[in-house]
Amino acid sequence: MMAVTGLPNVVLVVVDTLRADHLGCYGYQRPTSPCLDALAAQGTVCDAFFCAGLPTQPAFTTLYTGQHPLTHGVIAHGGRATLAREAPFLPQLLVTAGYTTAAVDNLARLRHWFLRGYEYYIDPSVRHPLLLEVSAAEINARALPWLRAHAAEPFFLLLHYWDPHWPLCPPERFRHLFYQGNPTDPTNRALEAWWQEPLGALARETWLRRPEGPVTDPAYIVALYDQEIRAVDEAIGELVAEIDRLGLDEDTLLLVLADHGESLTEHGIFFEHRGLYEPTLRVPCLARWPGRIPAGRRLSALLQHHDLAPTILEALGLEIPPAMDGQSFWPLLSGATTTGGREAIIGCECTWQARWSLRTARYKFILARDPDRTGGPPRELYDLWVDPAEERNLVDDEPALAAALETQLEAWIADRLAALGLAEDPLVAQGASLGDLPVLA
Template identity: 50%
Template sequence: MNIVFIVVDTLRASRLSCYGYEKPTSPTLDALAGEGARFARCFAPGIPTTPAHTTMYTGLHPLTHNIVCHGGQVDLDRKIPVLPELLQNRGYTTAAVDNLYDIKPWLARGYEFYINPSARHKLRLLVSCEEINSRAIPWIKAHAHEKFFLFLHYWEPHTPYLPPQKYRNFYPKERDPYSSEHSSFAPIKRQPFWGMFGDTWFNKLGGEVTDAEYIASLYDAEIRHVDDGIAEILQTLDATGLAEDTLVVLTGDHGESMYQHDIYFDHHGLYEDIIHVPLMLRHPKKIPAQGVLSPMVQHLDIAPTLLEAAGANIPPAMEGKSLWGMATGQTDKGGWNRVVSCEATWQAKWAIRTETEKLIVSREPDFHNTPPRELYDLTADPAETRNIALEQWERVDELEAELEEWIAKGLAKSGRAEDPLRTQGITLGKRWNSWLASQRKRL
């Protein structure tokens, strides 16, 4: 069995057609999901990119592997095995086409072939799916007779949303994104991100945008763009005769907020728009087309799932649960009754999510001036528009006590005494001015 593991950066589940979005953003991913297993509720326990990928590679929660933020000074312990190493030990030829090594070197561990396409780019986010595929497709053809694990990472839906013109058809033709009648874009100018976005993105849109929905439509267009890129990979598997014995796994590292919760076109905040990501698996011989699987699952389940699929031993220290039995239809049991997520890049927060509710706890004030405790009824209020923490303070106390106990146990198991959100964060939030200055110099 070959394995192709695809991560699309900043891919929010609810903006895919197969997850209920009304616009046709994802025909290829819809078909992929329909041919295998689609997990309806997969969540990122750590955001953004660095913690999320580290979790996927190690099968450990961020509290355990200790990578809780983007741009932090803590390195992954070399004793912790990562997925490519474990598959290499199983006899797989391992390859990646990505530039995540530019972020943290452990994201390139275990690869015999590491192909980084970002050398000519001043900003790694501008690497296109065409550039990824121009390297990945020849590699697949050259190694078609080997048992391989190939990792592909696409940046497309990440800011700046600058899709090719042919994909920019998600905004109503009769509507003018520059009209003075609109005011929905104005609040972003009060955000600390405005300076960077103005220089690297908004000034490239042909005028002064006034309608936030226009920017959101460009996000949809980026998804449609990368969907076509993924189609080329799947077509290559078909053309080489590899598709029948290749496990294709696709997820996103985190989602994206368009303008909800005063978060404009970014991925901080532990709301559903940010932590709910797609997860789908296809193997024509082993995974039946079974529709939607509803248990709550997490990024940390991906590594043990791929190891079991490959017939490799799952290290006892891995905290994730293999989803292979559910994906192949051997069992309908699995998943989690609680998902704990964290962030420490722009703001330091923990969240505990049950089947029906979510509590978000701030470790220190954030620049959105949100309350220190947020409780949402996900059944009555799936968009998390109404914080009921003050009304349901007893439930807040119960969930917070459960969360703090979970954190304390995790720290004790890891031999650490302090909450890493306090000791490591807030990396970008506190270094905003210097980080922004460095980005401007690179452009």
């Protein structure tokens, strides 16, 4: 059912903390995502879609503005920066173009600019003492009635699901999946290092405490993560079914992606979204629009978060603001071309450490701007073709290549700083935004 104005609809689903490689459509062996796998078969899968800034607040700001974090300035979760009034913002652009805009989300509790451009902002977290406790079922309980009530209008609807962000508390009906061991085995020492870190100590005394003692097996926590993916997959399946039942499918651009992934013990990072490695930076991106986006296709082009807003605008036939530095990949997504994407992507984080990364199709170079409080090296180089798990740092083995990529990265940063009129790299100016938090014993 086309809206009376003839404008197509947009449904943007962002799943918090969802890494791409834990979905069946990205090769995962556990059956975590039957609904998303079916959706992938109906549309196009972006195989190399990456977060530009960690964690949630920089990532969502990037998605909305179509700007790299260095451009919009929000580089830290809870940092001092605020978004400029003149920054482009996707919901504002769409409401001006005649769309009814709605979000089922709670980020506006953290930063005021996440309200911009929304006629309807529905926050289920006001019923909870912790905003992270909102379940996928609760998101749907608000989103689906709104969808039914506004089906005749041209709309932009954002759904922000928090599963599988921790605390990992999946619905009871999924608790039997993916694990048959002893989660509290006292002889298992695998999590002892994590207990010495702030979030690990907190988790041990809260959502990972059982009557028989704290959880000791990381495999059990990975199973909880996968169970939460199964729960959010079910919710997204219900959303897709409702879109189809209402006859909106052929007139709705449906996008499913994540703000960032999660490290599940890789690189000694336990159940956190930090570290500029593939588990955290590479996120899923699925797109469906029957008749406009070919079904059953996969794109290998390098794409990033700030490419999404200009892509949506071009798909709708709307002007892309010059202030957006993202690159529309609508010609790729629609099948109009088979070439495109970026030669290299630039990532940054300002969490327990402040770091930049440059990734090409084959190599990744990571550069620290201040000492990593968790002991990471200042410079890292990985050959992703032969070492996709990023386990062998080649900085000492390939000094010329490392130097060339570092020069390329520093030149990109310097060019952007000059264009923005900034005297100092904001990662240097602000430093590790979580660095002052106390370590909980």
